[in-house]
Amino acid sequence: MRRAVDVVTILQFGVNGLFVATGYALVALGLTLIFGVLHVADFAQGALYMLGAYVSFYATQAGGVGYFAAVALAMATGAVLAALNGGVVYLPLQRHGGSLTFVAALGVLLILQNAALWWFGGDFRLVPSPFGDGKFSAGGVVLTHHQAFVLGATGCLVLLLWAGLRYTKPGKALRAMAQQPEAARLVGIDIQRVGLLAFAVAGGLAGGAGALMAPVRAFDPHIGAVVILKSFAIVIFGGMGSVPGAIVGAAVVALAETFTAAYLAAEFADLVAFGLMIVALFARPQGLLGRLPT
């Protein structure tokens, strides 16, 4: 299939790509935060994205909750489950070495995925958007109201995360842990508590991402694995532990895959994300914006 190569079409794919990037960015930010602070590759964050989508589905369809409240509920669910998972599984395992947490993370992802299959069934779901079919249109480029809302909400969350890390005391403790763990302990930072905070923030972002994307992207219990693999590739591409790297990485990967799907073939789209990851590993092992450990 050949697509037109005109300005409007290219801009439209650009808009679509940026929208896809928001979902990736939120999950990748959480992953990179957890990795930076605790050196845990938390694959279970994918399951929290999936559960966030289901929370928004059942809250709006069965619980009579409004969509925006459902997004908040999905974030809270993600935050609580991530902190629980961190406190019960990862932190106790961590003192036995990193590879154990890696295996445990995959285990938690699969357990939650299969539990979801059992509880929710394997049907694809879609949550009705509170904005209906409303859309903005400028010179032929279309942005639905829901897409605009998700872009705005993601922008706000990223800004909030940035300001929290930069200006609040718990945020500074997270950065200190990531930059120099031993000194962080010596100035009196409780690494368990700060670790749980990192998990909760990441889980909130993943759960929120699931709920934000639920009206646009149909989901079943397997979506967690798809999302987390891609987000993981983004984090490696952007630089493990780098917050700007996660955002730039998400944008690059989402745009690349949108244009690949449009101009080459949809089957190649996933290849692009992992291709970029492998190229990054060869050309710049620390990632786009990452730093080599000193």
Add this chain to the structure above:
Amino acid sequence: MGGEALLELDRVTVFYGRVRALQEVSLQVWPGEVVALLGSNGAGKSTALRLVSGLVAPAAGRVRFRERDLVGLGPASIVRLGIAHCPEGRKVFPEMTVRENLEMGAYTRRGSLEADLERVWALFPVLRQRQHQLAGSLSGGEQQMLAIGRALMARPALLLLDEPSMGLAPAVVQEVARAIRSLNASGTTVLLVEQNVHVALRIAHRGYVLENGRVVVSGTAEELSRDDRVRRAYLGA
């Protein structure tokens, strides 16, 4: 000296895995002193400091600070009791500004930090000029000053200093030495680990020499600088 020791290690043994890093080490630090731990690489000096600040736990023995048992307390509780540890290799937070690094040093405290910042600026004026620079962009000497300043922000009664002269130019070593004497004169007790024995014996009142995790010699700085074993092994006499 009369009164009670500020810090006391009583027959402490520490293992790293199966390696015995400290073996029945006993030492005392009295209020107002600068005490040096001397010895070659791997003698157990840094381990002794890591033990006091709660980074490692002893297999046997007691660690007491102001009569209080420290064993089992984590680093966060120990900082609150009044012990700050300036670690080997400075370990500043590289992507935080100088000022943020200092603020992190006061992590366990509440209230205004202005008086404490003024004290650090007075001790190391160059840090005031660099306060908005990232710590990772500082020279080695400035990073050492920042690491000491960060530890002081906890308002410690006892400062643990690990190898403050390591890798520094002689002029900077003099400046750091002067600062240690000055903060000691204003009431901070110091337990100092130092490979540069010349420098250590000039700053310290007393010292202990560790070999293979044991105390082999101890005495006043003057006694140690006259001791044949110390002279042969460390002073190149």
